[in-house]
Every structure is written in C-alpha cells, then in structure tokens.
Amino acid sequence: MESWKTKITKVEPNHLVTKGYRQEDLIGNIPFSHVVYLLLRDELPSKEHGEMMDAILTACVDHGITPPTAMASRVVASGGVPLPTAVAAGVLSIGDAHGGAIEKGAKFLQDGVLKAKKEGKAIEQIAETLVKESREKKKRILGFGHRVHTSDPRTKRLFLLAEELKITGSHIKLSKAIEKELEKQTGRKLPVNVDGAIAAISSDMGFDYRLGKAFFLIGRVAGLTAHVYEEQTEFKPMRKMFTADVEYDGPSEKDLP
C-alpha cells in the first residue's frame, strides 16, 4: 500500500492545518462560507468570490417539503432514527434529477464556452447552435424552467449579485443567450432556474463542474436539519404524512401453484 496523500488537513497533536491555514486562525476570522470555498478550491476566496459563494449556499437552503430531499429526510425521521441518519437520507436523493442540473448544466456551459473559443465564434452563435442541436436530438438542456416558479426569486437575486460583484463572464453570458434562443426557437419561455444560475455563476468562478452537486448539498443540509428537527419535536413518529391514490395493477390474486 502506497502512502496516502491528502491536500485537506494536516493532523498533529494540538495542531490542525486545513489547506494551509491553522484551524484556530480560520475559526471566527474567516466566514464559514469562505472556508467552504477554501476546502473546495485550495485557496481563500477574494472578497467577491467569498460573497458569491455565501449567496449560492443560502440560495440552496430550502424549498419547503415538496422536493425529494425534504420528503426523504422527514419520512426517515418519522421512523424514529437519530437526526444525522434522517438528514443523510435527504442528501441521498440529490441525484441527476434533483440538483443534478447544476453539475450537468455547468458541464454543458463549460463545453459550450470552450467550443466558442475553439471555433472563434460569438457566444450568441454558439447558443443558437446548441439549442438547435438539443432540439434535433430531443434532449433537454438542463437548468432551464421550473415546476413551480416562472420567475425564480433566487435566480434573479443571484444573477444581480454576480453582476454587482463583477463575476459575470462567458458562462453567464452563454446561459442567458440560451434562455433567449430557447424562447426564439420554441416560442416558450424557459427561464434559467436556480440550478442553471448556480451552474453558470460557479463556472464563471472557475469551479470544476464535478462540484456542481456540492454547493446544493452543503446549503441544503442546513434546511434538512431544520426539517428533521421540526419533525422530531413537533410530530409523532409514524404519522401519516402524505396521501396518494394507489392502484395495484400487478398479477391478479391466485393460489400457490
């Protein structure tokens, strides 16, 4: 077995160094959200990147009881298990269809921007091509449209902040160009949703798309903890939470052969 290398934390008696900084220096001096950035990037953020990171985490905290994250955590809490077990269950539901648009959306935008550079094309041209291609392949571009919101308050706020903090670059530009193209080519409004906004902004901040689900996860864990705590302190275990019309359409009842 080779020795194991890690860039995260050096652990020695009475001495903890995380990504180069002593933990006693970080604690109370560097905002937690900036420490999150440090952990994912190897360096402390600039003032602007730090503020953006903080905003992104807050934008992910909660969306009520309807998403799989909150539902899974509350259902599992209802079985009478410890708080971390129930929070973890919600985290498990973060997948390609829930939060996954950040990861896949960021990959799509990053590939698009690379393509523009390589082919020497304007972002608007690339947007036109990408939307056309996706329509031909009947493949949705992730990060556009939302099942509840037509104008998501989180998206608007995040994009405004990105502008104020001068983070806006090619990825946000491409994201907005795709939004326009989608309306032009389909006649339907499919505005950038919160996942899409984070995909675009984090790409302009230089983040690896493979961290797409990480922002959502770290922010959402705060909301899930609140859900589990509420479930454990305000409700009885095994309460009836949801209603569903269920129809059994399996093999019809019969005797054993």
Next chain:
Amino acid sequence: MESWKTKITKVEPNHLVTKGYRQEDLIGNIPFSHVVYLLLRDELPSKEHGEMMDAILTACVDHGITPPTAMASRVVASGGVPLPTAVAAGVLSIGDAHGGAIEKGAKFLQDGVLKAKKEGKAIEQIAETLVKESREKKKRILGFGHRVHTSDPRTKRLFLLAEELKITGSHIKLSKAIEKELEKQTGRKLPVNVDGAIAAISSDMGFDYRLGKAFFLIGRVAGLTAHVYEEQTEFKPMRKMFTADVEYDGPSEKDLP
C-alpha cells in the same frame, strides 16, 4: 390526515419565505452561517450570536482522514458512487460516540445548571457533586479528553471568542468547573474537548441540546465534500486504503453436516 404545519419555508410561485424572510432578501445580505442559525432558531442571530455560530461551524469542518465521518465517506466514494451518496455515508457515522458528546454534553450541562438554580448552589459545588457522582457510577462525563489533542486548538479559540463576544454564561462556567474538578478528583488532566466546548457555548446561546449533533453535521459536511471530491479526482476506485491485521477466530473450518 390533518393538514401539515411547518415553520420553515412558505413556497408559492415566485415567492419563497423562510422563517419570515424572503429568500431573495437573505441571499447575499445575511451570511450563510446566520441563515443556519435562523433555520434552527426562528430568528436571525444578534451580531455576537451570528459570529459565534459561524465559528462553531468552522470548528467542525475537518479532522483529517481518521474519524469515522471522513473514513466512511472515502471508503464509500471508492465504490464508485455519486458525490452526495458518499458524503451521506460520512454523515451516517455521526452518532453517540462521534459528535454525540455535543448533544449529551449539552444535556448534562443544561441539567447541571438547572440543578444549581433549583438547589440554590454555586456552579463550583454542582461541578464537585457531578464529578463525584459520575465517578461513583463509573460513567464518563462526555466532552472531556481527546484521543489526539491534550490542548485542542479549536477549543481554546472557541472559548476565547465566546468571552470576547460576551456569550459566556453558566454553562461555560460549569464546563470549566468540571474540568478543574476532574483534575482534582482524578489527578489527571481531562481538558474540555471541542465537542464539550460546543456543548457549553451552544447551551449559553440558548440552543436545545437535541440540536447538538446538528452543528457538527452542518460544519463537517463541508469537509466531507472535500474528502469525496479528492477521492474521486485523485485516486482510483477500489484502491487499498487501509491496513489491518485481521485474525479469523470464528468456528473452525469443517464440512457441511
């Protein structure tokens, strides 16, 4: 089924209100760590409570690869699963023996302070009694001593901050009195550890002890995400991570009956 009441988030089209505040107002205006406080407490923190909360989360981010949290996350990541699945595995290990000292320690301190008030006794007297009782029952008081650190840099920093922010109250006082009594009655130094410090400080901030594991969990998730990302990007799946001397001492090999 009765209707389901929640104090966390009101979800309406284009409108998200969390604990009374519109999400677009929170994003970028209120630090993420203060939003965490809001989610767990129903109100925004004072400046001092907000700073303390932030420091507590940072104090929990990471302790290298040795604790069950990081080990579980990295082992599971090594199976070739998505990032959230591996992070969740680490969260699952937060239990009575790992992070649990915050919850149980806070309960112990909160009971102790109540007892002092009820019996009209000084904190020091109560500390003496509690240590005596625990020694008679041969039951460890949780939150004292650490397997690596004799003077944990995180603990010192957190207590200093609590003083600066004038958060210090009866629970921190009791915690320090117990530390002294432990040395007096046992002759051994068993300093307050980081769990014990958070137990004491969060109690002085008025937190429910049942949230003890929540602080640790929310902070640690940041570190776990970094571990999983490192594992997924720097190492091969199924690599040999650890060595252990294993001896099979089960029933000896035999034929089927």
Next chain:
Amino acid sequence: MESWKTKITKVEPNHLVTKGYRQEDLIGNIPFSHVVYLLLRDELPSKEHGEMMDAILTACVDHGITPPTAMASRVVASGGVPLPTAVAAGVLSIGDAHGGAIEKGAKFLQDGVLKAKKEGKAIEQIAETLVKESREKKKRILGFGHRVHTSDPRTKRLFLLAEELKITGSHIKLSKAIEKELEKQTGRKLPVNVDGAIAAISSDMGFDYRLGKAFFLIGRVAGLTAHVYEEQTEFKPMRKMFTADVEYDGPSEKDLP
C-alpha cells in the same frame, strides 16, 4: 492497534470460509435463509429453525408504499440516483418507531420470562403484572396493535408455523398472555402484530434482542429493491408522488432588520 478479530469470514486466495463453512459448500447446498441464520448465530439452523427463519424473512418483505421504508426508497429513487443508494435510504428509516418493536418487544419479553423464572411465577401472572405496570406508567407495550390490520395475516401464519415446528416456548406464551391481559384490563383488542410475533418467536429461537431490527431489515431489503426498480423503470424522475396539505405557521413575512 491490536489485531482485529472476526468470527465472520476467513479470506484467503481462492478460499473463503464463512462461520466455519467453505462458501463453495454453502452455495447451492444450504438455503440462503439458513445462511442468514448462520451469519447471525455461528451455526447452521436445525431443520425447524431454518424453516422458521425463512418464514420470518418472507413475512417482512413488503407492506406496499405506505411505510417509511418504501416511501423513503421511492422518493430518493425519484431524485435520479443509483439503485443501492435508494434502497439504503429505505433501510435508514428502520428505527425505534418502524421495525423497532421487534427489538424492544423482544427485550421486554426476554426480561419478562427471566422475571417469571426468578420470581417463580407463572407466565400468566407475569403478564398481568407487566400490563398493569405499563398502564400505570402510561407506557405502551410494543408489538401489539396495527394501524391497518386487526387480524394480521402474517402474524397468524407465523404463530401457526411456530407451533407446527415446535418452536413455541415461554416467550410466545408470554406474548399471547399479554394480548389477553391487554383486552381484559383495557377492554380493547390489541392483537399481537407482526413485529410482536417476530419478537416472540425469535426470542424462543434464542436470538439476541439486539438483532430485532436485523430480521426486518434483511427481509425488507428485497421489497425495497423491487420498489426502487419499479420506480426507476416505470416512472419519471421527480414525479409528484404524494399530496399533503401544508400550512406555513412560522414567523410572518417581514423585511430584513
């Protein structure tokens, strides 16, 4: 670090010995359910114990979509995650309130039988005392009553089998005596439920009560796998699964301070 002892499996190149038996001997010669017994007990079951174990596992496989296990697995599957991640989410919900009656019920029965022996009393007398005590303390005896079934078909079948296989002993006797006492003292029928039946039978088979949740878990995983597979192959990700009337009763909407 001391060497690590395990009684489960000896692993050598081309040679796997589990609880004393070569895996190639177990495979296809000993029924899987008997191998489960071997893993939990250190010896192969008698014919009777093996059949009973098999029946217990089958009795736990599924109860439709309503219990937390199935709901959690399907909700998590809906996020677009791999099959094992979604199955695990269901397993997480097995807790003190869901499946926990097997563990706690078995402990209660095992303590009751010990008490009867120690005090030289008849099982019926002990049942009377235990029910009286639980009513005085207003503490439910676990394993009696069900939210759907008044006469659970699984319970009846399991008890019948236990009789046929001559497994019936003091614990089943005590369980039935408690059922009678509950009706006598409360006037209400609270029949032994499936958890209670497994608690009684596994106790008569000599199982540690700490394995109570294990039977349920191992059986239920089969059903959860079917649920996740059905969700992944028959439904769209993020579909609306459940309806709930949700009322926000948190702090009222306001501006930031």
Next chain:
Amino acid sequence: MESWKTKITKVEPNHLVTKGYRQEDLIGNIPFSHVVYLLLRDELPSKEHGEMMDAILTACVDHGITPPTAMASRVVASGGVPLPTAVAAGVLSIGDAHGGAIEKGAKFLQDGVLKAKKEGKAIEQIAETLVKESREKKKRILGFGHRVHTSDPRTKRLFLLAEELKITGSHIKLSKAIEKELEKQTGRKLPVNVDGAIAAISSDMGFDYRLGKAFFLIGRVAGLTAHVYEEQTEFKPMRKMFTADVEYDGPSEKDLP
C-alpha cells in the same frame, strides 16, 4: 397528480397480496430466495431458477472486512449508531466499481448476444471481436480478474450449478469465450470473477441487467448485518480500526492574509 400504479403489493385490512400471492401463503411455503425472485420478476421461479437464485444470493453474502461494503458498515457502526444506519452505509458503497461489474457485465453480455444473433455470427467470433475492440479502446471488460482470487471458489461453484440446473445459455457461453479470448490475445489469465459469473448466469435466466446490483445488494446485506452486530457487540465505539500512512501535500502552512 395521477393515481399511482404498483405491481408489488396490494394492501387491504387483514389482506396482503404480493405479486399475486397472499403473503400468508408465501410465508413458510415458498423459500425466501424464491420470494426475492418473485419480487423482481412478477412470477415464482421454476425449481431450477429458484435454486440458482438462492445460490447467487449466498455467493454474495460476505468477503471479510476488506471490501468497501464491510469497511463502511463497520466504520459507521463505530460512531455509535443504530444497526440499520450502519448496514445502510455499506449498501451505499455498492457502485460502479464495487458490484457494478454485475450490471455493466450483464449489459455487455446481453449486447454481445444480441449482436451475434443480428449479425448471424458464432459466439466465439463475437468474443474475438469484443476483446479486440476493448483492447483497441483500452477499456476493460468488466467481470474478469479479481484482486485476491485467481480461481474464485464462488465462480466455479456457480457455473457448475448453472450447468447442473441446465441454465447455461448464450450469455454464459459468451462469458467463457471472452475468458479464452482474453488469454489468447493478452497472454494473461483473467478468469471470470464472481461478478462476471452472476452477470452471465442472471442474463441466461432472463434478468434485466439493471437489476445487476440488486442480487449483490440483497445477498450482501446479510453479511453486513453480521459485521455490524459483531462490531457493536465485540468492540468499543471509536476504536482504531485501520492504519494508513498519510502525508499532507496541500498548501504549506501560513498566516491568514
């Protein structure tokens, strides 16, 4: 919300029907492993398929403490959590690199057999082409070779049983042909491993490759339960389990900017 259709279990008061059969009929009459088959296939297995299914589950129960499944479960158990939480952690590690060879291997074999039929070629020809292609693309064919065993006793036993039970068909044939081709083209022996054997056999039994991880999961849960129980009853929480040489190679220690 449309009504929810399920083919798994009809739940009515005192009446539970799973895939067409009353649960009281299944319990104690149909072996548990055959009920697993029923849950995944919609019909009871033939005698031969039932025996094969049982053998497959047993072949997956345990491989000591080295694989991520057992390590994750034991590490998490060590945090002081309930048994199901720790078992679930092990299940989470079943991924593309651990158990995933069954799913991907089955897909590969099923595609190969289809290709042979379509192109009217012999299995041996197809094997030659597939191995050649995989070498050109430098992509491993999954299900061949093992990090511990050169002649896995489980594989041999499973293939022998498949022959005895007359389950052997094109997929097993292709699997063995690939094994031969691999040796011919690479000069190295890369025998079918246990994942590869299950991939081939389950394909010849007509199983959907998307259930590949399911067999492994359902069998392995039995072993994981034994591991967690052993950890909880024989060892102290938070014990030092593993050794690893860790080297911090992150940013070097420095003061805050």
